[in-house]
């Protein structure tokens with residue numbers, strides 16, 4: 001499991017972490033942030049003791065608590081403590097510590113097992129929980145996909161993440177919400193993994209070289225033309241090698257671990273995706289993103305110039321994919337040269 005390489009001790013500048021009030025509000029989160037900042041290096045016990053204004057025994061007992069909460073923290077004499085790796089199951093203190101590092105946050109609910117993170121967001125919003133909020137789970141028992149499908153959601157290091165928003169804007173403002181989020185999640189993943197081969201397959205899939213890496217599912221409730229609640233779910237294959245998926249899925253799927261050739265730090269990755277989605281949401285409701293979306297789509301379009309088949313409710317069409325129009329509809333160039341606007345459908349690359 002350890003996925004931080006071995007490191008020596010590194011001096012942590014006392015100014016690196018800003019302490020707003022004299023009393024540190026949450027010492028566990030503070031210790032974790034120091035360890036995250038230093039990883040893979042060690043942080044001296046006396047630096048921690050000084051910053052927390054407690055004895056070294058007090059620091060040791062904090063570290064012990066964090067270990068009991070599932071974190072692998074190594075101790076070495078004369079070196080101090082270091083975070084040796086990130087668990088493949090969600091650890092709330094660690095994800096919250098990462099969120100503080102990223103300086104963009106919302107309340108996060110983490111579950112070991114849930115029916116569907118989208119369903120849980122729906123329940124939380126119905127219970128008047130403050131928005132935005134995010135729900136994470138190690139495993140989904142009834143993970144939902146598009147068009148009534150199920151989303152295979154085993155335990156072991158994949159990401160099942162949903163957000164709840166109350167946008168209160170005209171429905172038209174967020175008609176391309178999934179495309180917009182897809183662009184930004186895709187660009188972030190390319191940077192994070194160091195590839196330019198992750199693309200968005202219109203309208204809601206992320207692909208890597210013709211294999212599915214992730215799916216997005218947006219569900220909205222509308223009242224008098226205004227979006228009351230918006231739920232956005234992301235299922236991303238992270239640390240489970242897809243050869244362990246059922247045979248019907250394994251051939252056509254890929255995980256970040258497959259692409260990167262090694263374990264991904266699930267908490268770091270998830271916290272950064274949460275930040276991206278929150279930022280992209282804010283941009284999308286301010287209503288100024290339409291031109292940007294159209295331009296940025298060209299960089300991530302998995303289908304451009306490809307021969308595809310689209311199955312809509314009643315018909316099956318074949319043609320060449322030619323990007324999207326200003327409304328986010330897929331442009332299908334038919335054999336007779338005519339362009340057909342596609343609002344929804346199931347696409348197969350031929």
Ligand code: BTN
Nearest residue numbers: 116118143144145146215233235
């Ligand atoms: C698709 O490709 O059909 C969309 C899949 C979306 C799956 C995610 S996993 C997190 C969230 N919870 C769900 O039940 N579904 C979405």
